[in-house]
Amino acid sequence: xxxxxxxxxxxxxxxxxxxxxxxxxxxxxxxxxxxxxxxxxxxxxxxxxxxxxxxxxxxxxxxxxxxxxxxxxxxxxxxxxxxxxxxxxxxxxxxxxxxxxxxxxxxxxxxxxxxxxxxxxxxxxxxxxxxxxxxxxxxxxxxxxxxxxxxxxxxxxxxxxxxxxxxxxxxxxxxxxxxxxxxxxxxxxxxxxxxxxxxxxxxxxxxxxxxxxxxxxxxxxxxxxxxxxxxxxxxxxxxxxxxxxxxxxxxxxxxxxxxxxxxxxxxxxxxxxxxxxxxxxxxxxxxxxxxxxxxxxxxxxxxxxxxxxxxxxxxxxxxxxxxxxxxxxxxxxxxxxxxxxxxxxxxxxxxxxxxxxxxxxxxxxxxxxxxxxxxxxxxxxxxxxxxxxxxxxxxxxxxxxxxxxxxxxxxxxxxxxxxxxxxxxxxxxxxxxxxxxxxxxxxxxxxxxxxxxxxxxxxxxxxxxxxxxxxxxxxxxxxxxxxxxxxxxxxxxxxxxxxxxxxxxxxxxxxxxxxxxxxxxxxxxxxxxxxxxxxxxxxxxxxxxxxxxxxxxxxxxxxxxxxxxxxxxxxxxxxxxxxxxxxxxxxxxxxxxxxxxxxxxxxxxxxxxxxxxxxxxxxxxxxxxxxxxxxxxxxxxxxxxxxxxxxxxxxxxxxxxxxxxxxxxxxxxxxxxxxxxxxxxxxxxxxxxxxxxxxxxxxxxxxxxxxxxxxxxxxxxxxxxxxxxxxxxxxxxxxxxxxxxxxxxxxxxxxxxxxxxxxxxxxxxxxxxxxxxxxxxxxxxxxxxxxxxxxxxxxxxxxxxxxxxxxxxxxxxxxxxxxxxxxxxxxxxxxxxxxxxxxxxxxxxxxxxxxxxxxxxxxxxxxxxxxxxxxxxxxxxxxxxxxxxxxxxxxxxxx
Numbered sequence: 001x002x003x004x005x006x007x008x009x010x011x012x013x014x015x016x017x018x019x020x021x022x023x024x025x026x027x028x029x030x031x032x033x034x035x036x037x038x039x040x041x042x043x044x045x046x047x048x049x050x051x052x053x054x055x056x057x058x059x060x061x062x063x064x065x066x067x068x069x070x071x072x073x074x075x076x077x078x079x080x081x082x083x084x085x086x087x088x089x090x091x092x093x094x095x096x097x098x099x100x101x102x103x104x105x106x107x108x109x110x111x112x113x114x115x116x117x118x119x120x121x122x123x124x125x126x127x128x129x130x131x132x133x134x135x136x137x138x139x140x141x142x143x144x145x146x147x148x149x150x151x152x153x154x155x156x157x158x159x160x161x162x163x164x165x166x167x168x169x170x171x172x173x174x175x176x177x178x179x180x181x182x183x184x185x186x187x188x189x190x191x192x193x194x195x196x197x198x199x200x201x202x203x204x205x206x207x208x209x210x211x212x213x214x215x216x217x218x219x220x221x222x223x224x225x226x227x228x229x230x231x232x233x234x235x236x237x238x239x240x241x242x243x244x245x246x247x248x249x250x251x252x253x254x255x256x257x258x259x260x261x262x263x264x265x266x267x268x269x270x271x272x273x274x275x276x277x278x279x280x281x282x283x284x285x286x287x288x289x290x291x292x293x294x295x296x297x298x299x300x301x302x303x304x305x306x307x308x309x310x311x312x313x314x315x316x317x318x319x320x321x322x323x324x325x326x327x328x329x330x331x332x333x334x335x336x337x338x339x340x341x342x343x344x345x346x347x348x349x350x351x352x353x354x355x356x357x358x359x360x361x362x363x364x365x366x367x368x369x370x371x372x373x374x375x376x377x378x379x380x381x382x383x384x385x386x387x388x389x390x391x392x393x394x395x396x397x398x399x400x401x402x403x404x405x406x407x408x409x410x411x412x413x414x415x416x417x418x419x420x421x422x423x424x425x426x427x428x429x430x431x432x433x434x435x436x437x438x439x440x441x442x443x444x445x446x447x448x449x450x451x452x453x454x455x456x457x458x459x460x461x462x463x464x465x466x467x468x469x470x471x472x473x474x475x476x477x478x479x480x481x482x483x484x485x486x487x488x489x490x491x492x493x494x495x496x497x498x499x500x501x502x503x504x505x506x507x508x509x510x511x512x513x514x515x516x517x518x519x520x521x522x523x524x525x526x527x528x529x530x531x532x533x534x535x536x537x538x539x540x541x542x543x544x545x546x547x548x549x550x551x552x553x554x555x556x557x558x559x560x561x562x563x564x565x566x567x568x569x570x571x572x573x574x575x576x577x578x579x580x581x582x583x584x585x586x587x588x589x590x591x592x593x594x595x596x597x598x599x600x601x602x603x604x605x606x607x608x609x610x611x612x613x614x615x616x617x618x619x620x621x622x623x624x625x626x627x628x629x630x631x632x633x634x635x636x637x638x639x640x641x642x643x644x645x646x647x648x649x650x651x652x653x654x655x656x657x658x659x660x661x662x663x664x665x666x667x668x669x670x671x672x673x674x675x676x677x678x679x680x681x682x683x684x685x686x687x688x689x690x691x692x693x694x695x696x697x698x699x700x701x702x703x704x705x706x707x708x709x710x711x712x713x714x715x716x717x718x719x720x721x722x723x724x725x726x727x728x729x730x731x732x733x734x735x736x737x738x739x740x741x742x743x744x745x746x747x748x749x750x751x752x753x754x755x756x757x758x759x760x761x762x763x764x765x766x767x768x769x770x771x772x773x774x775x776x777x778x779x780x781x782x783x784x785x786x787x788x789x790x791x792x793x794x795x796x797x798x799x800x801x802x803x804x805x806x807x808x809x810x811x812x813x814x815x816x817x818x819x820x821x822x823x824x825x826x827x828x829x830x831x832x833x834x835x836x837x838x839x840x841x842x843x844x845x846x847x848x849x850x851x852x853x854x855x856x857x858x859x860x861x862x863x864x865x866x867x868x869x870x871x872x873x874x875x876x877x878x879x880x881x882x883x884x885x886x887x888x889x890x891x892x893x894x895x
Contacts, residue, residue, distance in 0.1 A: 004046040005063035007070070008039055018043050020234030022093030025334050032313060034306055034331050038074055039088070039238030040067040042206060044095070047232035050210045061203065068202075068237070075239060080109035080198025084121040087131070087240040090205040092212060094233040097335060098221055103142050103429060104277055105205045107135040107240060111196040127245050129175035130167075134275065136182040136194055139201065143208040146189045148428065154181045168273055202237070209235045217432045219808075224436060224459070226811055226854075241330045243275050243323040248296070251276040254289055254303060254320045256311040259339045259457055260396060260448065262346025262527075266290060266304070268320075269447040276321055276332060279450075285466055286447045299329040310334055315356045316365070317347050338457045340395055341370030345530035360886045363537050367883070368853035368876035373397065373460050374531060375518075375872065377509035379496050385503055388481045388493070391442070391467030393500035394453035399440035399462040400494045400506045403487060405474050407434025414438070415802075421493055423479060425472050427452040435461065440495040442502060444470040444479075462497035470502075518562050518875065535563070535875060538882025544859065545866035546877045547622070549846060551575065553613030556623075559871035563878050566622035566714070567614065568778060568868020569846035572695060573628055575610050576603075593689070600694040607698035608705070615706045615713040622714045624778060624846070624868075626757065627695050627731075629681050629720040637663055677787075681721025681757075685731050696735050700742035700750045707748065715752045718778060722756040725769040732773055757846070759783035764826035768833035771841055777834055778868070779827055781847030781855075785814050788823050815848075818855040824862070831863050844868055853880045860884035 011019050011027030019027060023041030030036045042064065049057040072078050077086035087109040110118065110132045119128035140146040155167070158178055164170060170178070183194045195201055212218060213233045222229060243251035252270035257263060269286035271279045272295065279286060292300045303322060306329075310318040319337030323330045339347065348362035357365075379398045401419035404410045407430065410422045414437035422438035424431060426445045435441055435455055440462035443452045447466050456463030469482030477489035487493065487504070494507040511519070517528045524532045547568030548559030556567060576584050580603065587599035615623055642664040646656040685692040699715050706713040717735055722728045732754050743749045754773075758764055759780030767777070786793055793815055804810045818824055827845075834841045844866040849855040851869025856877055859867050861884070867877050 001059060002045065002049075002057070003063070004043050004057060004060040005067050006041050006043065007067060008036065008041070011041065016095050017231075018045065018234070020044060020093035020236070021095055021097055021335055022091060022333060023234045023236045026236060026238070028313075029310070029331055029334060032309065034309070035329060037239045037241050037330055037332065038071060039236060040064075040071065041093070042235040042237070044232040044234045047210045047213060047234065048230070050207070051213065051232065056207070064202075064206070064237075071237075071239060079202070080111060080114045081117065082113035083117045085109050085114035085117055085198075087118070088202070089236075089238050089240055090202065090209065091236045091238070092209045092233050093236050094213070094227075095231055096225070096227050097338070098218060098225075098227065098233075103138065105135070105138045105142055105208075106275060106277065107131045108139075108201045108205060109198040110135050111198065114198070122242075122245065124245060126172040126175065127242065129172055129179065130170075130244055131242070133175050133178045133182060134277075135201075136179055136186070138277075139194065139205065140182060140186045142212075143204050144186060144190050144192075146186055148430070150185055150189070151182060154178065154185060206235050206237075209233060217429055220433060220436070223805060223808070223811060229808075238332075241323050241325045241328075241332075243271075243325065244273055245326055247272055248326050249324055250274055250295075251279050251321075251323045252286070252289060252292070253279055254307060254322065255337055255448075256307050256318045256320075257343070257347055257350075259317065259319070259337050259343055260393060262317075262339065262343035262350065264350065266307070267448065269450075270295075276323060279321075285445060285468065296324060296327065299324050299327065302329045306331055312356070315351065315361075317343070338454055340457055341366075341373045341460060342396055342527045344370050345374075345527055345534060349530040349533055359537050360541070363534055363541075363879075363883055364886055366534050366879070368856070368880040369460065371514075371531060371534075371879050372873070372876050374514045374527065375512055375875070377515075378498070378512050379494065379503075380508040380510045381499075383508045385505070385507075387501040388485060388487065388504055389467040389469040389502045391444075391464040391500045391502070392447050392453075393496075393498055394448050394450075394465045395456045395461060395463035396498035397440075397460075397462040398494070398496055398498075398507070398509060400492065401439045402490050403442075403479070403493050404434075404438075405472065405477055405479070405489050407431045407437075409489070410434035410437045421495055423470075423472065424452070426450060427455070435459065440464070440497065442467060442470075442493075442495055444468060444472060462495050464495055464497055464500050464502060467500075467502060519558070521561070535878055535882075538879045539563070540882070541885045542878070542881035543885050544856070544864065544877075544881040545844075546874055546881060547624075547844065547846075547866050547868035548871045548874050549848075549850075549868055550614070550871060552610070553617045555871055556614045556617035559874055560617060560621075562871055562874040564618075564621075564871065564874045565866070566624075567618055568624050568844050568850070568866060569718075570611075570614060570623060570625045571629070572607070572626060575607060576628075580606060587688075587691075596690060600690050604694050604698050604701075607695060608701045611699050611702035611715070612705050615702055615715060616709075616711060618714075619706070620712040620714070622716055624716040624718050624755075624776075624844075625695075625699055626718045626720050627682075627692060628684055682719050682727045682731055683721065685719070685734075686727065692731060692734050693738050696738040697742060699752060700739050701746075703750050703752065704742065704746045704748060716776065717752050717754050718757055718776075719754065720757045720780070721759060721783070722770060723760045723762045725766065725773055728754075728756050728770060728773045753842075755842070758827075758830050760787050761826055764830040766833075767830035768837045771834040771837035774834075774838075774841070776842040776844070777830065778843070779830070779845040779847065779864075781818060781823060781827075781845055781849040782815065784826065784847070785819060785823050788819070788826060789814065817852050818849045818858055820858055824858055827859075827862055835863075842866075848873075851877050856880040857884040857887065861888060 008027045008030040013024045013028040016024035019041045046057050046060050075086050079086045087107050089106045091104045115128050115132045119125040137151045141148045186194050243249045250272040251274050254268035258267045268289035270289050270292050271286045317337040318334050321333040344366050348365045351357045352362045401421040403423050404420045410420045411433050413420045419439050421440045422434045423442045426443050441452050441456045443465045444467050453465050471480045480486050494503040513528050517524050545565045547566040548564035549569040550556040550559050550567050551571050583603050649656040703713045703715050719731050739750045753775035755776030756774045757780040758777050843864050846868040850867035851873030
């Protein structure tokens with residue numbers, strides 16, 4: 001029979017796929033001998049079985065009953081017994097930490113009878129009724145789907161009636177009254193009463209956890225984080241310990257290092273006389289964890305020792321939840337903590353220096369997405385005005401946007417392309433869509449361990465929490481600062497997550513320290529030094545070369561400063577813009593060969609100058625130059641504008657400009673219903689006489705010029721949009737003829753490899769034949785994605801991509817991360833067939849996928865020689881190429 005339930009003492013973190021992250025870590029801490037309240041885990045396999053059939057898996061609740069009996073025996077109490085009840089918590093726990101799952105339900109087992117027994121056994125009647133109202137509220141909202149806001153409204157009304165600010169100032173009778181109000185609310189909303197049977201409470205809570213796996217918020221988060229939908233969640237059932245028993249009790253969250261900066265030390269929050277959910281929810285402002293040293297010295301010392309044990313054991317930053325029950329410390333949960341990009345690099349470097357991890361483990365723990373965030377601009381602090389408010393810097397960075405006061409508004413405005421800052425008193429899992437849509441999150445309550453802080457850090461969002469000076473008025477859609485300044489919804493504000501400051505208006509930005517280091521080579525320090533170490537290690541182990549896409553000498557020089565090992569794509573069409581567009585017009589309008597040759601002869605020295613500058617910037621490194629690719633009509637004026645000009649002249653009785661008339665005629669001749677699939681790429685070279693010869697001569701003469709100047713040019717010529725070997729054979733013949741002619745004219749041979757851009761499915765499927773004529777392949781994955789999927793990026797992204805993401809057709813845009821099963825398969829076929837024909841075939845990629853972290857790992861595994869991306873993504877690609885080598889074991893991974 002399938003086993004669905006494991007006791008904490010039976011598992012370990014190696015079973016995280018079965019027990020979920022929470023359950024596996026509880027089992028691991030039990031194995032280490034830490035003070036963990038006992039409990040058991042219902043497996044992810046049980047969840048998957050339930051979701052597949054909609055019914056409880058056979059035998060699951062029999063297993064639950066057996067483990068519950070063992071828990072009762074160990075505690076010498078029975079679940080919900082009216083004299084001295086055993087109470088338990090029920091929590092979701094997927095393999096990956098995942099906001100959006102069902103929230104915790106505490107104090108299961110309480111009812112009208114057992115609440116009296118708990119009061120007598122604990123000697124604290126207020127505590128018993130406080131626990132009961134928590135259960136009714138949590139069960140009502142998470143299991144019975146009653147709107148959380150209704151419970152909050154009832155609680156707020158009661159506090160206002162009693163003239164108190166915090167829950168802790170409500171008395172026993174107040175809490176008993178609140179329980180009744182909550183129960184009436186549940187009945188009014190659902191038509192059923194709050195269940196009095198402890199067994200029913202437990203059963204329904206467990207099944208609610210299973211159902212929450214497919215909740216809207218959970219699915220949204222999984223899509224964003226690319227977490228598979230078929231993993232399922234585990235359920236942890238744990239004996240309750242109480243932090244709300246008075247001043248000698250409390251709950252907190254601790255980090256073994258600062259999750260925002262990575263600095264070692266004691267970081268976290270503590271809340272006396274509170275249960276753990278109070279800390280995370282941010283409903284009361286916490287005290288710094290260091291205050292525990294004075295509040296409870298013994299528990300403080302024990303906590304430090306347990307933190308050291310866990311960090312040494314996990315060899316990483318640990319996020320720890322704990323409760324103190326009347327002076328006794330209990331560890332409720334640990335996990336490898338979420339961290340900012342800055343902290344990730346700092347922690348990886350420090351743990352390496354401490355000998356806890358190897359250099360390669362350090363490299364595996366950082367990522368290209370985090371590196372990219374560190375390259376973002378920061379606020380110019382010399383130009384910042386007086387702050388509107390200050391709070392806790394929970395997640396660093398700089399963000400500017402319109403202030404919005406609820407999640408739905410954030411989503412609506414972001415969908416319109418506007419940048420927003422989500423401003424809330426505190427966030428809840430319901431705010432997840434708004435947090436994803438926003439540039440930053442700002443709350444007036446909470447600390448570094450609040451829901452807002454933890455989720456924002458995990459998503460790489462800027463976050464400031466606990467800005468107590470702010471008073472939110474959601475009814476009037478505004479907030480007020482400490483000095484009385486009123487900020488209406490929609491007003492632009494700036495949030496500095498590094499300093500914990502909020503400013504009115506858009507504060508100017510400056511380059512980040514990392515960008516300054518990359519641009520100038522200045523001596524790195526702090527986080528920049530940690531990033532430089534990671535890049536150095538990545539460069540030492542990676543197999544993939546990293547090139548850049550650059551079309552000007554300036555971009556080429558920047559790419560080289562950023563570590564590029566050549567140019568993988570130089571787009572010559574970008575050299576025909578601006579003043580040179582007129583020369584292209586002349587070439588298109590030419591009526592005779594002489595007129596066309598004149599236009600091409602005029603373009604030749606300009607192209608040669610461009611190529612010479614790029615070859616100089618990349619001296620000694622390869623420069624792949626793509627022949628003209630886009631349709632020629634893109635260099636002509638707009639058809640409608642021309643027609644209007646001509647019509648206006650005729651309406652005024654004037655003779656239209658003959659040049660305009662000729663242009664309109666040319667535009668009409670060249671108009672294509674689908675220019676992406678029309679006269680472009682290699683087709684242009686084959687039907688427009690002299691175009692290929694002019695461009696190749698410009699390249700060849702630039703090579704001669706640089707060689708005579710003492711340089712070491714390595715130009716490569718790439719033929720775009722080839723679909724058949726005959727196309728490249730014809731163009732290659734012309735290219736080699738021009739190279740030979742230039743070599744003879746200048747008395748020095750000019751050798752340039754000739755390759756092709758694989759950007760059509762037919763090219764990938766006939767790569768073996770095309771390799772007979774190509775010295776190299778470079779995948780143009782932007783167009784290969786378009787032609788494989790059969791849609792134009794410009795036309796469809798705004799039309800239906802968001803719907804496709806919502807419906808799960810895409811996990812992410814195939815233009816951002818390579819579609820492995822479709823486009824990736826074509827890449828694999830082309831690599832295999834191309835190298836079967838030509839084993840030494842050089843193969844790279846020059847689409848922007850070359851700078852996407854996940855795609856870089858695919859290209860490494862597919863056996864490519866290099867990736868090429870925009871200059872600003874070169875450091876990201878370098879880092880990920882090194883990480884890919886470590887994952888596959890292909891690089892020099894000696895530590």
